[in-house]
Amino acid sequence: xxxxxFGQVMTIVSAYLFDTSNDIVRNRLSRTCGxxxxxxxxxxxxxxxxxxxxxxxxxVDGYLRLCTIPIPKRVVIPRSDEWWVNVxxxxxxxxxxxxxxxxxxTFEHLCETLxxxxxxxxxxxxxxxxxxxCVAIALSRLATGENLRALSKLFGVARSTxxxxxxxxxxxxxxxxxxxxxxxxxxxxxxxxxxxxxxKYGLVQCAGAVDASHVPIAMPYDHPDDxxxxxxxxxxxxxxxxxxxxxxxxVDVGWPGNIKKDEVLKNSKLYQxxxxxxxxxxxxxxxxxxxxxxxxxxxxSGYPLTNWMITPFPDADTDKQQEFNDKLSKANMVKRxxxxxxxxxxxxxxxxxxxxxxxxxxxxxxxxxxxxxxxxGEPYRDEWDMEESFEQPTCENIxxxxxxxxxxxxxxxxx
Numbered sequence: 001x002x003x004x005x006f007g008q009v010m011t012i013v014s015a016y017l018f019d020t021s022n023d024i025v026r027n028r029l030s031r032t033c034g035x036x037x038x039x040x041x042x043x044x045x046x047x048x049x050x051x052x053x054x055x056x057x058x059x060v061d062g063y064l065r066l067c068t069i070p071i072p073k074r075v076v077i078p079r080s081d082e083w084w085v086n087v088x089x090x091x092x093x094x095x096x097x098x099x100x101x102x103x104x105x106t107f108e109h110l111c112e113t114l115x116x117x118x119x120x121x122x123x124x125x126x127x128x129x130x131x132x133x134c135v136a137i138a139l140s141r142l143a144t145g146e147n148l149r150a151l152s153k154l155f156g157v158a159r160s161t162x163x164x165x166x167x168x169x170x171x172x173x174x175x176x177x178x179x180x181x182x183x184x185x186x187x188x189x190x191x192x193x194x195x196x197x198x199x200k201y202g203l204v205q206c207a208g209a210v211d212a213s214h215v216p217i218a219m220p221y222d223h224p225d226d227x228x229x230x231x232x233x234x235x236x237x238x239x240x241x242x243x244x245x246x247x248x249x250x251v252d253v254g255w256p257g258n259i260k261k262d263e264v265l266k267n268s269k270l271y272q273x274x275x276x277x278x279x280x281x282x283x284x285x286x287x288x289x290x291x292x293x294x295x296x297x298x299x300x301s302g303y304p305l306t307n308w309m310i311t312p313f314p315d316a317d318t319d320k321q322q323e324f325n326d327k328l329s330k331a332n333m334v335k336r337x338x339x340x341x342x343x344x345x346x347x348x349x350x351x352x353x354x355x356x357x358x359x360x361x362x363x364x365x366x367x368x369x370x371x372x373x374x375x376x377g378e379p380y381r382d383e384w385d386m387e388e389s390f391e392q393p394t395c396e397n398i399x400x401x402x403x404x405x406x407x408x409x410x411x412x413x414x415x
Contacts, residue, residue, distance in 0.1 A: 081156030138169035145346035170365035196244030201331035212261035229257035242334035
């Protein structure tokens with residue numbers, strides 16, 4: 001060892017006596033002396049240690065021993081993506097629908113939209129996955145609800161890679177497509193929605209239906225009792241509004257499962273806007289010489305009757321009231337939308353083992369993809385309606401003290 005090297009090591013070892021950050025000192029020692037092999041031969045080591053104090057000798061001697069320990073190489077497990085290659089080469093449109101809930105042309109359009117986001121992501125092992133493979137892994141997880149072990153075998157990736165990929169793609173779908181596909185009806189879109197409810201169901205001035213659904217989750221570590229719903233399983237609540245074409249126009253997700261859906265509504269921005277008369281423009285419609293009140297939403301008896309939300313008669317005593325309730329039930333398209341959502345994306349019908357912070361984004365991503373598939377004309381197959389292991393909690397009718405004029409309010413929307 002020359003005098004310069006000796007001086008460098010002495011400086012670092014002296015700093016060790018005053019520096020409690022062993023990791024930093026180890027890095028500095030590593031840069032100076034090298035990891036392996038040690039720059040000191042047997043003779044050089046003896047000479048070097050003769051110049052050290054007892055404590056300094058122990059420090060450097062321990063480091064030199066550390067340098068001689070062999071560092072195991074990272075083992076790369078061989079994986080096969082033969083199944084994915086077969087998908088690209090041999091799958092028909094029906095196969096694409098079965099596994100990814102959309103045909104190949106629609107799938108490729110989705111990949112083009114997400115390309116910029118996915119290509120920005122750096123794989124920590126220096127091996128970036130193709131964009132189509134990233135999207136396919138995420139869609140397969142959402143559509144089938146398969147666990148990560150099964151996905152990793154199908155696509156030839158590690159489970160950790162599959163998990164990170166699913167979360168990243170879901171975040172990308174929410175960030176890049178939510179505003180484009182989950183649209184609150186305004187202007188011409190509002191007029192078209194009102195016309196659709198009137199022509200299909202005979203309800204006037206109706207712009208959507210609101211309801212809620214429970215998404216099964218693993219028991220959270222923090223406040224697990226808050227997430228246990230009335231059926232005894234843990235969940236978070238998805239509140240959604242849908243139009244006459246089964247498209248979601250508003251979604252709110254994340255409330256613990258033990259909160260009733262009318263309470264979820266009252267704590268949402270939707271309720272605040274409705275109370276402040278900011279949901280829809282104050283436009284009336286004349287029908288048979290009668291002015292119909294402004295636009296409203298419809299809901300089931302688990303919600304309160306308000307000036308901007310119409311609910312069924314709590315006790316239908318007359319044939320006309322029962323007829324109104326039946327017509328309102330048929331027009332409540334959000335129930336069918338939520339059933340299709342769980343049927344198209346089975347991950348929402350099975351217990352989700354993801355971290356709670358990621359489940360909400362996954363649910364919203366499924367809502368966005370639901371609308372995306374409708375807009376692109378993707379068919380829905382009845383066989384996707386699975387027998388759900390987690391039965392949706394039922395909500396008791398809210399006790400409503402019928403106020404004077406309530407019957408007249410409902411009657412105005414009956415055509």
